[in-house]
Amino acid sequence: xxxxxxxxxxxxxxxxxxxxxxxxLRINSACEAGANVKVICEESLExxxxxxxxxxxxxxxxxxxxxKKFDVQDLTTLGRPEVANVVDKVFVSLPISEYSTKxxxxxxxxxxxxxxxxxxxxxxxxxxxxxxFTSGDFQLGVSTNGKGCKLASRIKRELAAxxxxxxxxxxxxxxxxxxxxxxxxxxxxxxxGEHDDDAVHSNKLNALVEEFNMTKExxxxxxxxxxxxIVEYFPLSSLSEISLDDLTNAYKNTKIEMAAKIDxxxxxxxxxxxxxxxxxxxxxxGSVSLLTLGALQxxxxxxxxxxxxxxxxxxxxxxxxxxxxxFIARKFPGNAERAQEELLSLGLEALQNGEKVVRLKxxxxxxxxxxxxxxxxxxxxxxxxxxxxxxxxxxxxxxxxNIPATHREVADQVLICTGTGRRGALPNLPEFVKSRTTVFxxxxxxxxxxxxxxxxxxxxxxxxxxxxxxxxxxxxxxIIRTRLGxxxxxxxxxxxxxxxxxxxxxxxxxxxxxxxxxNSKWTVEEGWNGxxxxxxxxxxxxxxxxxx
Ligand code: SAH
Numbered sequence: 262x263x264x265x266x267x268x269x270x271x272x273x274x275x276x277x278x279x280x281x282x283x284x285x286l287r288i289n290s291a292c293e294a295g296a297n298v299k300v301i302c303e304e305s306l307e308x309x310x311x312x313x314x315x316x317x318x319x320x321x322x323x324x325x326x327x328x329k330k331f332d333v334q335d336l337t338t339l340g341r342p343e344v345a346n347v348v349d350k351v352f353v354s355l356p357i358s359e360y361s362t363k364x365x366x367x368x369x370x371x372x373x374x375x376x377x378x379x380x381x382x383x384x385x386x387x388x389x390x391x392x393x394f395t396s397g398d399f400q401l402g403v404s405t406n407g408k409g410c411k412l413a414s415r416i417k418r419e420l421a422a423x424x425x426x427x428x429x430x431x432x433x434x435x436x437x438x439x440x441x442x443x444x445x446x447x448x449x450x451x452x453x454g455e456h457d458d459d460a461v462h463s464n465k466l467n468a469l470v471e472e473f474n475m476t477k478e479x480x481x482x483x484x485x486x487x488x489x490x491i492v493e494y495f496p497l498s499s500l501s502e503i504s505l506d507d508l509t510n511a512y513k514n515t516k517i518e519m520a521a522k523i524d525x526x527x528x529x530x531x532x533x534x535x536x537x538x539x540x541x542x543x544x545x546x547g548s549v550s551l552l553t554l555g556a557l558q559x560x561x562x563x564x565x566x567x568x569x570x571x572x573x574x575x576x577x578x579x580x581x582x583x584x585x586x587x588f589i590a591r592k593f594p595g596n597a598e599r600a601q602e603e604l605l606s607l608g609l610e611a612l613q614n615g616e617k618v619v620r621l622k623x624x625x626x627x628x629x630x631x632x633x634x635x636x637x638x639x640x641x642x643x644x645x646x647x648x649x650x651x652x653x654x655x656x657x658x659x660x661x662x663n664i665p666a667t668h669r670e671v672a673d674q675v676l677i678c679t680g681t682g683r684r685g686a687l688p689n690l691p692e693f694v695k696s697r698t699t700v701f702x703x704x705x706x707x708x709x710x711x712x713x714x715x716x717x718x719x720x721x722x723x724x725x726x727x728x729x730x731x732x733x734x735x736x737x738x739x740i741i742r743t744r745l746g747x748x749x750x751x752x753x754x755x756x757x758x759x760x761x762x763x764x765x766x767x768x769x770x771x772x773x774x775x776x777x778x779x780n781s782k783w784t785v786e787e788g789w790n791g792x793x794x795x796x797x798x799x800x801x802x803x804x805x806x807x808x809x
Contacts, residue, residue: 263406265391271295273349274340278331278366280304280354283380285312287352290390292320296349299339301327331362333369347373354380383407394421397429398436425498425574434501435492441505442484493759496574499589537612539644541632543625543651544568548734549575550791551657555649556621560585564616567604569630571623571760573735601631605638612644620646623760625653629679629702653677655700658730659764661789662740663772664698672698672768680704680711680763690714693721698766705729705761708749721745726769731761734789742773743783751783 275291277284280302291298298320306314306326317324327339340348351370353363360382367385370377379385391402392413401424403417425431491503542559545551560566560579565586568577572589580587588607592600608618626632626648639646655677659666666675674697681703682688687710691699704711715721723746731739739758743751745765 263389263404265402265404267400267402268294270349272341273297274299275350275352276301276335276339276348278302278351278353278355279380280309280313281380282310282312283354284352285310285316287354287378287390288313288316288324289319290393291350291352292316292323293395296323298324299327299348300324301329301331301335303328303330331366333365336366336369336373336375348375351375351377352380353378353385357381392417394418395429396424397433399429399432427498427501430501431497434503435488438488438503438505439485442488446484490759495570496572496577496589498574499577537614537616537618537644538647539608539612539618539620539639540647540649541620541622541626541635542649543630543653544572544576544621544623545652546624546654546657546734547573547575547732547738548789548791549579551652551734552576552579553649553651556651559619559649560621562617563619565608565611566619566621567608568621569623572621573623576621605635608639609642609644612639612642622651624655624657625651628653628655628677654733654760654762655702658733658762659698659700659728659768661733661738661791662728662730662742662764662786664728664764664769665771666698666700666764666768668768668771671771672696672766674698676700677702680707687711687714690719692719695767698764698768701763701765704763705731705752705757705759708752708763712745712749716745721765725765726767727763727765728769729761729763731758733762734791736789737787738789740786741783742769742786747782754783755785 270291271294273296275287275296275298277287277291277298277300280300284300284302288298288300298316300313302309305328306317317326327335336348336351338346340346351366353366355363363379363382363385367377367379371387376388377386378388378390383389389404389407391404392410393403394401394417401417401421403413403420405413405416492500495503540559542556543553544556545553557579560576561581563580563585565588566580568587568589570590570592577587577589588604590600590604604620608620611618620626620635622630622632624630626635627650632648636646636648656666656675665672667673674694676691676694676697676699678691678699678701679688680701687707690711693715701711716723723744725745727743727745727748729739729741729743729748729752731741737758739755739761741751741755748763
């Protein structure tokens, strides 16, 4: 293994020794990173490959050709005066026949602590270059630790292709918001650490943010925390549209904001041609492969889609954006109620204009999704929704973590419940039933209070096997298997990756028995490979059906 880092090279002096095509790649990378490059080779400029000559045109102020043979003294004379003229990095690309020169450069550079990279000679490198993808301030680097640069490049391409096209913009927007919040709130560096990046690695990230009675001071501290939460939850490509207003006073001027956010169809005649239709549709736990065909059909026939912020990007990507408007609930901590009102009134407005509205909800609409309330709201206003079930995370997560929720002689019942009661209080907790698999949603931020309560007040067994399942069916799915008494510690140690839930009961060890035995208190499993990233055949089929 190696230590992956990213170097700040602005103003440094990098020595490139040799005039091959590989040298040209090094010159380009160094110049892009802001370094000044001195190229040492015996050929004159006209005889160098076109790839190198181009770099002189591209970076005329940064690249310099030293038409000479390499001399050991170059390492200590060509650098910046402020670092005693020692060069900052050395890149060597010489023919195989010049092995002794390469070895000499490597040995001398090491003595001087200059990072050195010799092409095609891993044994003569103190560092290697990553295969990179760059978009704005976003950079992705892939290393195979010398196993194959072509492979690294292929993996990089495949990874980059899965990212939203506006990833650079997303990166810049989040950076800009973060900076503005820090500046406006004038937080001390230490406080920022506690409430920002560190929060991502802590189970406190997902802690409930009170909607009520927030003082101005609390409000200030919450903003960095909100930003961290939004960065975790919100569909990645939509992050570039978040504004500071969304984070602070999104609802100060609700009506105007609503109109601005959605480019509503203007009915010029003012006559409603047809009665609007609405459906409440479950989108499953995350992966497109767990979306029902019915849900897909609804997505394809909608004029307006009102989605939860938890609806995953992959599903949102299926929306035909040329003809369908998308609005994502602006439910950020502390404004859930008003965000819900906003969503409902947007839906109603569209229905009154005769549009087809699809209310897309994560998992199943009637499992902790306020689906019943929404049904009643629209029905009372004269639009009775059609409801389509979705695969609930509560039942998908056990399957994806190899837990048969019912199993002969082990579990004969399943209970789905919440770990969060009204206004953040503890809910009514269930009694312990040995033959029951209990799934706690919205519970991971509460484990510290929840578990002792279950054990002390409700007679739960601390040795009960459990699994924390996060981002079930997403590529970054994670499963932590442990025992009830150790959950809080496990969640604290591993940090949170929302959304996640807790599965409890002896069913947890029917298949994965061995995993939580032995010395360690928990085990962690990363990733899910069961999804299909390429749904083209299905989408083509649906397009055809639609055309008919
Ligand atoms: N209607 C949704 C649940 C909404 S409540 C459903 O049927 O799945 C939100 C809670 O669902 C989260 O706090 C988390 O506990 C759980 N959840 C949703 N998606 C999840 C996923 N992919 N993996 C694990 N838990 C998930």
